[in-house]
Structures are given as structure tokens and as C-alpha cells.
Amino acid sequence: xxGNDMITAAQDAGRRLLTEVESKQLLSExxxxxxxxxLATSREEAIRLSxxxxxxxxxxxxxxxxAHKSDVGGVNLNLSNEDDVGRAFDEMMDAVSTxxxxxxxxxxxxxxxxxxxxxxxxxxxxxxxxxxxxxFGLGGVLVExxxxxxxxxxxxxxRDAAEMIREIKGFPVLDGYRGQESVDIAALEQGLLQxxxxxxxxxxxxxxxxxxxxxxxxxxxxxxARIVLEDA
Numbered sequence: 001x002x003g004n005d006m007i008t009a010a011q012d013a014g015r016r017l018l019t020e021v022e023s024k025q026l027l028s029e030x031x032x033x034x035x036x037x038x039l040a041t042s043r044e045e046a047i048r049l050s051x052x053x054x055x056x057x058x059x060x061x062x063x064x065x066x067a068h069k070s071d072v073g074g075v076n077l078n079l080s081n082e083d084d085v086g087r088a089f090d091e092m093m094d095a096v097s098t099x100x101x102x103x104x105x106x107x108x109x110x111x112x113x114x115x116x117x118x119x120x121x122x123x124x125x126x127x128x129x130x131x132x133x134x135x136f137g138l139g140g141v142l143v144e145x146x147x148x149x150x151x152x153x154x155x156x157x158x159r160d161a162a163e164m165i166r167e168i169k170g171f172p173v174l175d176g177y178r179g180q181e182s183v184d185i186a187a188l189e190q191g192l193l194q195x196x197x198x199x200x201x202x203x204x205x206x207x208x209x210x211x212x213x214x215x216x217x218x219x220x221x222x223x224x225a226r227i228v229l230e231d232a
Contacts, residue, residue, distance in 0.1 A: 004202075006018075006022055006025065006026065007026075007202065007204055007205075007229060010022070010064075010229060011204065011229055011230075011231075015064050015229070016206075016228055016229050016230075016231065017064050017065070017067060017226070017227075017228055017229075018064070018226075018227040018228075018229065019039070019062040019063065019064060019106055019109070020037055020060060020062060020069075020109045020224065020225055020226070021037045021038070021039045021062055021109050022227070023225040023226060023227040024036075024037045024222065024225050025037075026198075026202075026227065027198070027210075027222060027225060030194060030197070030198040031194055032191065032194050032195065032198065032222060033191075033219060033220060033221045033222065034221060034222040034223075034225065035111050035112065035114050035221055035222070035223055036053065036111060036112065037060075037109045037110070037111050038052075038053065038109070038110045038111075039062055039106065039107050039108075039109060039110075040107050040108050040109075040110050041106070041107035042107070043086055043089045043090065045107075046059060046085055046086075046089045046107075046108055046110055047082045047085050047086055047089075049110040050079065050082065050085045050110055051082060053110060053111065053112045054112055055079065055080050055081060056077075056078045056079055056080050056112070056113040057079045057084075057085060057110060057111065057112060057113065058075075058076065058077050058078075058079065058109075058110070058111040058112070058113055059075070059076045059079065059085065059088050059089060059092060059108045059109070059110060059111075060074060060075050060076075060108060060109040060111070060224075061074030061075070061092055061096050061105065061108055061109075062105070062106040062107045062108055062109045063096070063100075063103050063104060063105050063106060064104055064106065065100065065102075065103040065104050066096070066100055066103050067226060067228075071099070072095060072096050072099030072100045072103075073091075073092060073095025073096060073098075073099055074092060074095070074096050074099075075092075076088035076091070076092055077113065078113055089108060092108065093105075114214055114221060114223050115214070115216075116214070117183070117214030117215050117216045117220070117221075118173060118174060118183055118214065118215040118216075119138065119139035119211075119212040119213070119214065119215075120136070120137065120138060120139040120188075120211075120212065120213040120214075120215050120220075121135070121136070121137050121138070121139035121149070121209070121210065121211040121212065121213065122134070122135065122136055122191065122192065122195055122210040122211075122213055122222075123135040123207075123208055123209045123210060123211070124154070124195070124199045124205070124207065124208040125207050125208075126206055126207070127153075130153050131153070131154065132153070132154040132199050132200065133151050133152065133153055133154065134151065134152050134153075134154055134156055134164075134192060134195060134196055134199070135149050135150070135151050136149060136150050136164045136165065136168070136188075136192060137149030137150060137168050137170070138168065138170040138173070139211045139212040139213060146169075146170070148168050148169045148170050149168065150163075150164040150165075150167050150168050151164075152164055154196050154199055154200050155196050155197070155200050156192055156193055156196035158189065158193065160192075161188075161189040161190075161192040161193050161196075162189055164192060165185060165188050165189065165192075174188070174215065181217050182217065183215040183216060183217060183220075184215065184216060184217055184218055184219050184220065187215075187218075187219045187220050188215060188220060191213070191220050195208075195210075203230075204229055204230050205227055205228070205229060205230070206228045206229055206230045207226075207227070207228040208225075208226070208227050208228070209225070209226040209227075210222045210224070210225050210226075211224060212224060
């Protein structure tokens with residue numbers, strides 16, 4: 001299903017939260033690099049898809065009611081074989097049924113482990129006065145602890161993207177702090193511009209959270225994605 005049709009179908013069904021699989025499909029169609037995500041609706045399918053994608057694998061709960069998967073035990077990383085995947089599937093379903101009873105579960109998202117990189121966050125929220133606003137900063141738990149982020153109003157210009165990256169306090173980490181390899185700054189700038197176009201062309205998106213985004217010396221990839229829609 002094409003991206004815009006997916007959004008329309010979700011709204012027609014009364015859904016406001018897209019699954020990670022749906023969110024990544026939308027981003028990929030817009031040219032934003034993501035880790036692949038395939039939906040498995042059973043234990044056997046999760047094992048088969050993990051073998052197809054390759055190990056180590058990742059399982060994440062796919063639900064239109066659960067915004068923060070790790071809070072309810074809905075994420076299992078670094079699964080090295082089929083037995084690990086089957087066991088992780090069972091444990092995840094038990095944990096989610098306890099941590100989020102009544103949630104509608106579509107299945108699990110099956111992914112390959114992304115290679116390590118510098119963790120960043122990119123996102124969008126809607127300001128009542130200015131409309132869509134793009135956020136950029138250090139990701140993972142650091143975004144909540146340090147709150148080292150920059151904001152710009154959509155649509156971003158190339159100058160906006162360049163300034164956002166360089167004005168966070170953590171920029172030296174990206175620029176090769178103490179002899180470390182620097183990340184691909186040009187790819188980060190391009191990613192912010194692509195994200196700006198993405199939300200500008202889809203006014204039905206109310207909120208977007210890409211965390212973490214792994215930055216490398218040769219590009220970037222979105223590892224986890226959450227998209228919230230406006231009410232139909």
C-alpha cells in the first residue's frame with residue numbers, strides 16, 4: 001500500500017498511531033534511510049523472517065496502541081539464532097499482555113541489528129502558532145537527560161539544517177571529538193531537509209519521532225520511528 005493510501009486507511013479506521021513497519025515504509029518512500037522492518041503475525045513467521053533478514057535480529061512489538069515499546073517489554077535486541085527469536089517472541093507477548101493489557105497487537109516488527117553509530121534524534125511537532133517544527137539533537141536517553149536539541153520551523157532551508165546541527169552543544173561529538181572519526185555532516189543536513197519536505201507534504205501527520213537515528217562516517221539510518229496522525 002502506497003504511503004498516502006496507508007495514512008488515509010489508518011484514519012478511516014480511527015487509528016492515530018502508525019506501527020513502526022508502516023512508519024518506516026513511509027520514510028523509505030520519501031528517500032529517508034531506515035533499517036528494514038517486516039511484520040510477523042506469528043511466532044513461526046517471526047522465526048522465518050529473522051532467518052530471511054539475517055542474524056543478529058531484532059524483534060519489536062507492533063501495536064497501534066503502544067507508543068513507547070521498550071516501556072512495556074516490547075523490544076528484544078541482538079537475537080543470534082532461531083531459538084533466540086522464538087523465545088524472545090514468547091517473552092515479549094507475555095510482557096506486553098502484562099504491561100499493556102487490552103492493547104491491540106498487530107504482531108512484531110522483525111529487523112536486522114543496525115551497526116553501531118552516534119545516536120541522534122530527529123522529530124516534528126506542531127506548534128499552535130507556527131505549525132510544524134523540526135527538532136534535532138543527540139538521541140537515545142541523552143535527549144531526555146541533556147535536552148540538547150535545536151528547533152526550526154518547516155520548511156527548512158539548507159542554512160537552517162546546517163545551523164541546527166552545529167548549534168547543539170554535542171556537535172563536537174559529531175565533528176570528530178578527540179581524534180574520533182567524524183560523522184557524515186552532509187548526510188545529516190540532507191536528512192533534515194528530506195524530513196522537512198516529508199512533513200510539509202503530509203499535513204495529516206501531527207507528530208513524528210525518529211529515535212535513535214544512527215549517524216555514521218558514510219551516512220545515516222533511522223533505527224526506530226513513530227508517527228502520530230491528526231484525527232480524521
